[in-house]
Amino acid sequence: DGNMAPKKKANPTPGCPEDEIERNLQKIKDALEEALETGRKAVAKGNDLEKKEKKTFAEAEEALKSFERSCSEKIAERDDLIRQLADRLSEYEEDTKATITDLNKKFHTLLSENDSLQQEIARQEARKLSEVTVSTGDGLVDD
Secondary structure (H helix, E strand, O other), X not given: OOOOOOOOOOOOOOOOOHHHHHHHHHHHHHHHHHHHHHHHHHHXXXXXXXXXXXXXXXXHHHHHHHHHHHHXXXXXXXXXXXXXXXXXXXXXXXXXXXXXXXXXXXXXXXXXXXXXXXXXXXXXXXXXXXXXXXXXXOOOOOO
């Protein structure tokens, strides 16, 4: 119908004033908004912590990979040095064997020369003794 009169409020609960109900509803609304804001802050803080944790994990993972690369490089360097030392040792061993062989040959040559010299000395001494014996007439040989 065409009646534009304002509607009347429903009767409040007996013994409970309407403004007290409004205050209590406002308190509940404020508490819910505060809880919602606290929840939002907790989620944001959790997200920040998760980002920091992921960043820290990524940094630790990169540091570990870097350490592994460094270790691999050091192991490769060590293995290369071992190979070089083994090669040098092999060369020294071959040189030492050649030197020993050469010294053995020289030693046997010197022994042979020594034997020849001793035989020559013995012959010369025998010749001199023979000459002395012949010239003095002492001995078993008669001329």
